[in-house]
Amino acid sequence: MGIYALTGGATGIGAAIKQRILDNGHQVIVVDLKDADIAADLSTQAGRDAAIAGIRKAAPDGLNGLITCAGLASHVPDHPLITSVNYFGTTVIVDGLKDLIALKNGTIILVSSNSAPMCQSPEYMDALLSGDESAARTVSAGIGGHDVYSGSKQAVARWMRRNIRDFAAMGLTINAIAPGYTETPMTKAVAKDPQYGPAIKKFVASIPLQRPGQPEDMADMTEFLLSDKARFICGSMLFIDGGHDAMLRPDNI
Amino acid sequence: MGIYALTGGATGIGAAIKQRILDNGHQVIVVDLKDADIAADLSTQAGRDAAIAGIRKAAPDGLNGLITCAGLASHVPDHPLITSVNYFGTTVIVDGLKDLIALKNGTIILVSSNSAPMCQSPEYMDALLSGDESAARTVSAGIGGHDVYSGSKQAVARWMRRNIRDFAAMGLTINAIAPGYTETPMTKAVAKDPQYGPAIKKFVASIPLQRPGQPEDMADMTEFLLSDKARFICGSMLFIDGGHDAMLRPDNI
Numbered sequence: 001m002g003i004y005a006l007t008g009g010a011t012g013i014g015a016a017i018k019q020r021i022l023d024n025g026h027q028v029i030v031v032d033l034k035d036a037d038i039a040a041d042l043s044t045q046a047g048r049d050a051a052i053a054g055i056r057k058a059a060p061d062g063l064n065g066l067i068t069c070a071g072l073a074s075h076v077p078d079h080p081l082i083t084s085v086n087y088f089g090t091t092v093i094v095d096g097l098k099d100l101i102a103l104k105n106g107t108i109i110l111v112s113s114n115s116a117p118m119c120q121s122p123e124y125m126d127a128l129l130s131g132d133e134s135a136a137r138t139v140s141a142g143i144g145g146h147d148v149y150s151g152s153k154q155a156v157a158r159w160m161r162r163n164i165r166d167f168a169a170m171g172l173t174i175n176a177i178a179p180g181y182t183e184t185p186m187t188k189a190v191a192k193d194p195q196y197g198p199a200i201k202k203f204v205a206s207i208p209l210q211r212p213g214q215p216e217d218m219a220d221m222t223e224f225l226l227s228d229k230a231r232f233i234c235g236s237m238l239f240i241d242g243g244h245d246a247m248l249r250p251d252n253i
Numbered sequence: 254m255g256i257y258a259l260t261g262g263a264t265g266i267g268a269a270i271k272q273r274i275l276d277n278g279h280q281v282i283v284v285d286l287k288d289a290d291i292a293a294d295l296s297t298q299a300g301r302d303a304a305i306a307g308i309r310k311a312a313p314d315g316l317n318g319l320i321t322c323a324g325l326a327s328h329v330p331d332h333p334l335i336t337s338v339n340y341f342g343t344t345v346i347v348d349g350l351k352d353l354i355a356l357k358n359g360t361i362i363l364v365s366s367n368s369a370p371m372c373q374s375p376e377y378m379d380a381l382l383s384g385d386e387s388a389a390r391t392v393s394a395g396i397g398g399h400d401v402y403s404g405s406k407q408a409v410a411r412w413m414r415r416n417i418r419d420f421a422a423m424g425l426t427i428n429a430i431a432p433g434y435t436e437t438p439m440t441k442a443v444a445k446d447p448q449y450g451p452a453i454k455k456f457v458a459s460i461p462l463q464r465p466g467q468p469e470d471m472a473d474m475t476e477f478l479l480s481d482k483a484r485f486i487c488g489s490m491l492f493i494d495g496g497h498d499a500m501l502r503p504d505n506i
Contacts, residue, residue, distance in 0.1 A: 116506055157506045161499035168461035168496045178506075180485070208421035213485050220482035229473035232433070232466050235499025236492040237506045243421045246414035246488025253369055253410045253431075253490045 002026040002104075004226070005055045005063055007042060007093060008070030010035040012184030013111060016215030017067055017222050024223065029058045031093075032070065042070050042089030043081055052096035062103030065226050068093060068156075069111045073186045074149035075193040080137035082145070086152035088133050091159055094174075101172045108167075108174040109225055110160055111218075112153045114241040116178060117249060119151035128155035129162070145196065153178075157237050164235040173234040177221055180241025182213035208243030255279040255357075257479070258308045258316055260295060260346060261323030263288040265437030266364060269468030270320055270475050277476065282311045284346075285323065295323050295342030296334055305349035315356030318479050321346060321409075322364045326439045327402035328446040333390035335398070339405035341386050344412055347427075354425045361420075361427040362478050363413055364471075365406045367494040369431060370502060372404035381408035382415070398449065406431075410490050417488040426487040430474055433494025435466035461496030 004021050008014040009030035021028045030036045031051045038054035041047035055063070068090045072082045094108055101108060119125060121143050127136035128151065140148045157176045160167075167174045181187060181204050191200050204212050221240050224230055239245045245252075257274050261267040262283035274281045283289040284304045291307035294300035308316070321343045325335045347361055354361060372378060374396050380389035381404065393401045410429045413420075420427045434440060434457050444453050457465050474493050477483055492498045498505075 112506075154506060158504050161503040161506070164496040164499040164503070165461050168463070173462070173496075176506075208418050209426070209485065209487055210421070211485075217485035221486070224474075224477045224482070229477070232462065232464075232470035232495050233474070233491075233493050234462055234496035236494075238486075238491055239489040240486050241489075242485050243417040243426075243487035246417040250414040250417070251411050253365075253407060253414070253429075 002064035004065045014069030016219040020219040043084040064106045067109045074145035079140040083140040102170040110176040112176040114180045115150040116154035178239045255317035260284045267322030269472040273472040296337040317359045320362045327398035332393040336393040355423040363429040365429040367433045368403040369407035431492045
């Protein structure tokens with residue numbers, strides 16, 4: 001039996017991953033605002049500290065894995081909040097737990113997005129990747145929600161890749177999954193949003209496989225990445241999006 | 254029980270995939286120069302025609318999947334031969350069998366490489382992607398073996414992505430795996446090559462996870478992609494390389 005930690009496990013992709021881990025007979029420590037083993041607000045440093053301390057207490061001998069699903073979508077009007085949860089609520093948690101994961105030669109899975117390449121704000125990317133939360137929050141307040149969401153998801157993947165030698169040297173692996181549009185409470189809220197809804201519906205209709213993703217599609221890949229069969233996969237951005245990224249960026253590999 | 258076709262199944266990654274498919278109780282039709290169900294030379298159109306005809310005869314009701322492992326490495330002095338086997342021996346086979354795979358809503362796995370991004374010859378890429386085998390062979394004769402190998406592997410991935418809507422519309426999925434350096438008879442030959450050996454050894458030593466890949470690592474991902482758990486993954490280039498691509502192209506996602 002393994003022991004895993006999971007942020008954003010109360011709904012959507014996180015809830016599907018939680019269930020899958022439980023179905024496979026493992027233990028999972030869920031961090032979320034509510035309906036969680038550890039109730040913590042990852043938008044604040046105090047919340048991140050509480051999450052890290054709670055997980056360390058629950059798994060003093062190490063973690064087999066960490067999956068960071070907590071995230072807010074582009075329709076959330078408070079862009080600094082998206083910034084703080086999606087990027088800093090991921091990277092700070094990973095940094096605060098990586099030694100615990102290395103103890104068990106475990107693995108980390110970051111939930112990025114197939115929208116990650118779409119961010120049009122280099123200034124936002126720079127602010128995020130410099131690790132300056134205050135600056136990144138300020139920049140995000142002045143740009144569109146789609147750039148904030150996609151930029152936060154791009155930055156977590158690039159942060160992972162920039163630090164890959166250090167992670168690997170610790171004896172752990174780390175990868176990002178990039179879900180395409182997936183039917184969850186979060187995306188259903190975006191689809192209902194008067195500003196973002198029409199674009200999202202058009203986007204979903206253009207998925208080559210002609211269906212949206214389901215949380216189970218992401219749980220399936222996560223299950224594989226957590227298994228012993230994925231130990232040479234490291235630093236990869238794994239798109240699970242029905243062909244959408246291939247269609248939108250055919251010459252990007 | 255499923256029925257799969259596999260090119261280059263006699264040695265290396267292909268042999269590991271063949272064994273995995275058999276271990277899972279499926280049937281596999283292997284195409285290779287020798288030690289195969291269908292002996293065919295994929296460097297020639299006659300050989301490709303023979304492979305396609307042989308597979309169609311062996312699986313008249315459709316294929317659950319096709320995996321294209323046949324390939325030659327950068328140390329092979331005959332660069333047009335690398336071109337013909339690696340690119341045209343992949344794309345022509347896929348085009349000739351895709352309807353058979355669609356019959357079973359099957360899946361295709363192309364074996365690309367984590368060296369794919371490294372090709373420095375846009376002229377070679379253009380010749381390959383235009384589908385002009387004669388022109389591509391001519392260009393390849395005038396460039397280095399590493400550009401030919403990596404270019405052929407880049408082109409199969411881009412060809413897949415450029416055609417993703419058509420593949421998806423047929424009811425099949427297709428993805429590419431990008432192995433990092435993997436210990437096989439092919440790569441052992443490159444490591445022994447006086448021209449390419451020293452660079453390869455340095456390359457292997459720089460893998461973040463500090464070990465080369467094994468054919469089983471690639472068979473593990475292939476097994477997952479062939480399963481029902483990977484049906485939303487389409488058009489993706491999946492790196493399995495111990496963190497090497499992340500280290501070399503940190504900001505590329």
